[in-house]
Amino acid sequence: MSPRIGRQSHRTDGNPLRDPQDRRLPRIAGPCGMVLFGVTGDLSRKKVMPAIYDLASRGLLPPGFSLVGYARRDWADEDFAQVVHDSVKEHSRTEFREEVWQQLAEGFRFVQGDFADDVAFDTLRQTIADLDRVRGTRGNHAFYLSIPPRFFPDVIGQLKEHGLASPKEGSWRRVVVEKPFGSDLKTAQQLNATIHEVFPPESVFRIDHYLGKETVQNILAMRFANEMFEPIWNSNYVDHVQITMAEDIGIGGRAGYYDGIGAARDVIQNHLLQLMALIAMEEPISFDAHSLRLEKQKVLSSVVLPRRLDLATARAQYTEGWAGGQKVPGYTEEQDIPSDSRTETFAAIKLNVETRRWAGVPFYLRHGKRLGRRVTEVAVVFKRAPHLPFTDTSTEELTQNALVFRVQPDEGITTRFGSKVPGSAMEIRDVNMDFAYGGSFTESSPEAYERLILDVLLGDPPLFPQHEEVELSWQILDPIVDYWADHGRPDTYEAGTWGPESAVKMLARDGRTWRRP
Amino acid sequence: MIELLDTTSGAIAAEFVRARRRSGSPAMGMIMTLVVVADDEDADEAMKVARSASQEHPARILGVVLGDTRGPTQVDARVGIGSGASGERALIRLTGEVVRHAQSVVLPLLLPDSPVVVWWPGHAPDDPASDPLGSLGTRRITDAASAPRNRAKAMLNQCVSYAPGNTDLAWTRITGWRALLASSLDQQPGKVLSASVTAERISPSADLLSAWLGDRLRCEVTRKSSEGPGITSVVLSTKDGDVQISRSDGRLATLSSPGQPDRPVALKRRGLDELLNEELRRLDPDDVYAATVKCMVDGGTEPAARKRAAKRSSAKES
Missing domain, CATH: 3.40.30 (Glutaredoxin)
Known part of the structure; x- marks a missing residue:
C-alpha cells in the first residue's frame, strides 16, 4: 500500500536501513506509552491488556513501552502489574513467555485517583514525565478511555488542564475512545465537541473493533483486488443484501448501560452500518484514511429511509425460553431491568442506498440478543436467472445465488449456486462452496484489538471512523428510533429463536425471506 | 496415514482424493505445495515442522526422502490428511535409480496453478535453482546453519548460486x-x-x-x-x-x-516452525536478500568502490 509508505516517510526519511522493498520488517511503533483509564473493566482486562502483550510478543512494541493504569483503587505499581499479568496469562492469544514479560514489566505504573482529582492528574503528569526519562518514551502517549462516556468531559478536561493533551514539538498525544459514540445525533455531536476542543481530529481514535477484524478488512480485498465480482456488484445482478449480527447471549452484566439504549443504537449504528458502507461503497482512489473515509461517507449520505417505517422496520424483546439447552429469563426479568422496559433487544431495518449502483436494492440490517446462535455475516443475494431453460420441476429446489462473507465465527466466504443432482433426471439444487480461513489459520491471525492498538501507536488512521461517519450514522438511525419511541411497545420473541414474527413479515412484504445464518 | 508400498505418483494422488472423501470432502483451501527434501533421519522432524507451518498456510506437503541410488527402484509413500492439521501430506521414500529422477515423482503431485515451495531442512544442493527438484519451485528455502558438512562455506555457496526465489533461513533468523x-x-x-x-x-x-x-x-x-x-x-x-x-x-x-x-x-531465537512460517508468508523473490547476498559475494575480495558499483547494478536488475 503505497500511501502507508508515504505516510511513514517523514519519520524514516534518510534511514538507510529502511527500504520499501523490505516487507519482512514489521511496522514497529516508535517510542511511546499508553495511559489506560478504567483498568478494572472487562474490556481492559480481556482485550486491551492481552493485546498489548501479544503485540510485544510479536515484537511490534517499542522497547521501553510503558503502560500507566489510572483508577480509584489503592494500588501500588506492583499490584497493577499483577493485574496485567493475570489478565495476560488468562486471555492472551500468544503463549506466555518470560522474556516478553520482562520487556514490559519495568514499564508499569499506577496512578490512584478519580476523574475529578486534580492532585492525581498532577501525579499522572509527573509519572509520564518520569517515564520519558527512565523508559525513553519521548513524550509520546496515548490516552485510552475505557470508561463510560459520561466521564469523558471530566477526563478530557483534566488532560487539558494539566497540559497532558498538548504534545511538545516532535512528539504526540492521542486519545482512544470506545463505542458508544453518543446515543443519538445530538449527544454524538456534544461528545465530539468535547473531545475536539482538546484533541485535533487526527489525534482522536474511535475504536470500532469490527473494523479491525481480518474478515472485515478482507471485504475490501475481495471487492477491489478481484475482477470477477465487480461487474455483478450492482442492482443489475444483486437482488438485496442481508447484514446480520446475532448473539446467543442475553445482556449479561450490561443492564445499566443497555436498558434505554437497545439493539439498534448498540450495534446497528456502528458495526452494521460500517459493514454496509464497506459492501456498498465505490472504489476509493487509494487505501489511505482520507480516501476510504470519503467513500464511506458518500454511501452513508446516500442512504434513504423507507417512507413507511412501520412496514420497513421491526423490533422486539426476548421472552423467557430455552436457548441452546438452557432455560433463560426474558429481557424484562433480567436483573436490574424494569419490568415495563421498552428497550428493544432485536432490531431489523431496511435501508435504501440511492445511488446509480444500488437503486432498488434494499439493504436489510438486523441484530439481536438471545438469537439462535452467535454469528455475524453479510449475504449478498443475487437475482434469479431471467430465464431457466429447464422444466419447473427440475428447478424447484433452486433458490437465489448468494455470496456470503462470514465475519465470525468460522471466518470465511461461502458462495451458493445451483448444481445438478447426480442421477438420470435433470434436477437442480443449491450447493455451497466454502472458502474457510480455516480453524487453525485464524488462530495465528491477530485479534482486532492488536491491530487497532498498534495503529493508534503508529498514528495510522484508516480503520477508525471519524466524527463525520459517526454523525452520518446517527442521522440514519435517529428517525427510526424516534419513530419507535412514539409507537408503543416492542414485539416479543422467544429466547433462542431467530427473532419476532414482525421481522419475518417485514421481508415477506417484499417477497423475500431472511437467511438462516 | 495410509502406507503405499512400491507405488506411483498416480496412486498417491488417488489416495489423496480417497482420504478427502473419507473425511467427508472438507474444504481444504490449500494455497501451495510445499516440497520438503530431507534425509531419512530428519524426515519425520521436518514433516512435523512443515505440518505446523501448514496451520498458517494450508498446503499439500510432499516429503521426499532421497535414499540410496543403488539397488532396485522403489517408491514408498505414507499418505494422509487432517488429524488436527489442514492440508494434505505425503512422505515419499525413493530408492534406486528413481532417486536421480525425483522430480518425475513430484511433478504430477503439484497442486494446479498455485505456488510451489521447495525446502531443504538439512543438506541442500549447491545450486538449488538448477536442482531437478528445486527447479519445480518458485521459492527455494535452504538452511546453511544446518548444513551437515563444510558449514563455514555453506552460506557463501548459497550466495554465489543465488537465483530469484531463493532464501536461506539464516536470513529469516535475523x-x-x-x-x-x-x-x-x-x-x-x-x-x-x-x-x-x-x-x-x-x-x-x-x-x-x-x-x-x-x-x-x-x-x-x-x-x-x-x-x-x-x-x-x-x-x-x-x-x-x-x-x-x-x-x-x-x-x-x-x-x-x-x-x-x-x-x-x-529477542528470542525462534524455532524452525516460526522461521518457516515467515518464509511462506512471501512467495515472491526477496529483493533485499538479493542485494545482501550480492554484497556478501563481492565483500572482502573487492575494493569498496567496486562494491558500490556491484550494488547499483543489482538494484537495477531487481
Whole structure:
C-alpha cells in the first residue's frame, strides 16, 4: 500500500536501513506509552491488556513501552502489574513467555485517583514525565478511555488542564475512545465537541473493533483486488443484501448501560452500518484514511429511509425460553431491568442506498440478543436467472445465488449456486462452496484489538471512523428510533429463536425471506 | 496415514482424493505445495515442522526422502490428511535409480496453478535453482546453519548460486534484529560511521547481517567472535554515540542508544516452525536478500568502490 509508505516517510526519511522493498520488517511503533483509564473493566482486562502483550510478543512494541493504569483503587505499581499479568496469562492469544514479560514489566505504573482529582492528574503528569526519562518514551502517549462516556468531559478536561493533551514539538498525544459514540445525533455531536476542543481530529481514535477484524478488512480485498465480482456488484445482478449480527447471549452484566439504549443504537449504528458502507461503497482512489473515509461517507449520505417505517422496520424483546439447552429469563426479568422496559433487544431495518449502483436494492440490517446462535455475516443475494431453460420441476429446489462473507465465527466466504443432482433426471439444487480461513489459520491471525492498538501507536488512521461517519450514522438511525419511541411497545420473541414474527413479515412484504445464518 | 508400498505418483494422488472423501470432502483451501527434501533421519522432524507451518498456510506437503541410488527402484509413500492439521501430506521414500529422477515423482503431485515451495531442512544442493527438484519451485528455502558438512562455506555457496526465489533461513533468523536496528535508527538520524556484529565463530546469520549492514549503511562492518548463542551484539557507531543491541542469553536483549535509558527487549531465537512460517508468508523473490547476498559475494575480495558499483547494478536488475 503505497500511501502507508508515504505516510511513514517523514519519520524514516534518510534511514538507510529502511527500504520499501523490505516487507519482512514489521511496522514497529516508535517510542511511546499508553495511559489506560478504567483498568478494572472487562474490556481492559480481556482485550486491551492481552493485546498489548501479544503485540510485544510479536515484537511490534517499542522497547521501553510503558503502560500507566489510572483508577480509584489503592494500588501500588506492583499490584497493577499483577493485574496485567493475570489478565495476560488468562486471555492472551500468544503463549506466555518470560522474556516478553520482562520487556514490559519495568514499564508499569499506577496512578490512584478519580476523574475529578486534580492532585492525581498532577501525579499522572509527573509519572509520564518520569517515564520519558527512565523508559525513553519521548513524550509520546496515548490516552485510552475505557470508561463510560459520561466521564469523558471530566477526563478530557483534566488532560487539558494539566497540559497532558498538548504534545511538545516532535512528539504526540492521542486519545482512544470506545463505542458508544453518543446515543443519538445530538449527544454524538456534544461528545465530539468535547473531545475536539482538546484533541485535533487526527489525534482522536474511535475504536470500532469490527473494523479491525481480518474478515472485515478482507471485504475490501475481495471487492477491489478481484475482477470477477465487480461487474455483478450492482442492482443489475444483486437482488438485496442481508447484514446480520446475532448473539446467543442475553445482556449479561450490561443492564445499566443497555436498558434505554437497545439493539439498534448498540450495534446497528456502528458495526452494521460500517459493514454496509464497506459492501456498498465505490472504489476509493487509494487505501489511505482520507480516501476510504470519503467513500464511506458518500454511501452513508446516500442512504434513504423507507417512507413507511412501520412496514420497513421491526423490533422486539426476548421472552423467557430455552436457548441452546438452557432455560433463560426474558429481557424484562433480567436483573436490574424494569419490568415495563421498552428497550428493544432485536432490531431489523431496511435501508435504501440511492445511488446509480444500488437503486432498488434494499439493504436489510438486523441484530439481536438471545438469537439462535452467535454469528455475524453479510449475504449478498443475487437475482434469479431471467430465464431457466429447464422444466419447473427440475428447478424447484433452486433458490437465489448468494455470496456470503462470514465475519465470525468460522471466518470465511461461502458462495451458493445451483448444481445438478447426480442421477438420470435433470434436477437442480443449491450447493455451497466454502472458502474457510480455516480453524487453525485464524488462530495465528491477530485479534482486532492488536491491530487497532498498534495503529493508534503508529498514528495510522484508516480503520477508525471519524466524527463525520459517526454523525452520518446517527442521522440514519435517529428517525427510526424516534419513530419507535412514539409507537408503543416492542414485539416479543422467544429466547433462542431467530427473532419476532414482525421481522419475518417485514421481508415477506417484499417477497423475500431472511437467511438462516 | 495410509502406507503405499512400491507405488506411483498416480496412486498417491488417488489416495489423496480417497482420504478427502473419507473425511467427508472438507474444504481444504490449500494455497501451495510445499516440497520438503530431507534425509531419512530428519524426515519425520521436518514433516512435523512443515505440518505446523501448514496451520498458517494450508498446503499439500510432499516429503521426499532421497535414499540410496543403488539397488532396485522403489517408491514408498505414507499418505494422509487432517488429524488436527489442514492440508494434505505425503512422505515419499525413493530408492534406486528413481532417486536421480525425483522430480518425475513430484511433478504430477503439484497442486494446479498455485505456488510451489521447495525446502531443504538439512543438506541442500549447491545450486538449488538448477536442482531437478528445486527447479519445480518458485521459492527455494535452504538452511546453511544446518548444513551437515563444510558449514563455514555453506552460506557463501548459497550466495554465489543465488537465483530469484531463493532464501536461506539464516536470513529469516535475523528479521528481529533487522527490525530492531531499523527502528532504533528511526530515532537516531545521524550517519552511521562504522558498525560491528558479534556472534559465534561460524554463524551464517551474522555474516548476512554484516553484509546487510554494509550494503545499507555503506560503512565498515567488523565481524567479531563470541561464545554465542547465535548473535550476541550489534553496534552502530554514530557521531552522537553508539546504538547497541546486546543479547547474551539468546532470549532477552538490551537496547542502548545515546541520551536514552537502556531498555530490555524480547529477542528470542525462534524455532524452525516460526522461521518457516515467515518464509511462506512471501512467495515472491526477496529483493533485499538479493542485494545482501550480492554484497556478501563481492565483500572482502573487492575494493569498496567496486562494491558500490556491484550494488547499483543489482538494484537495477531487481
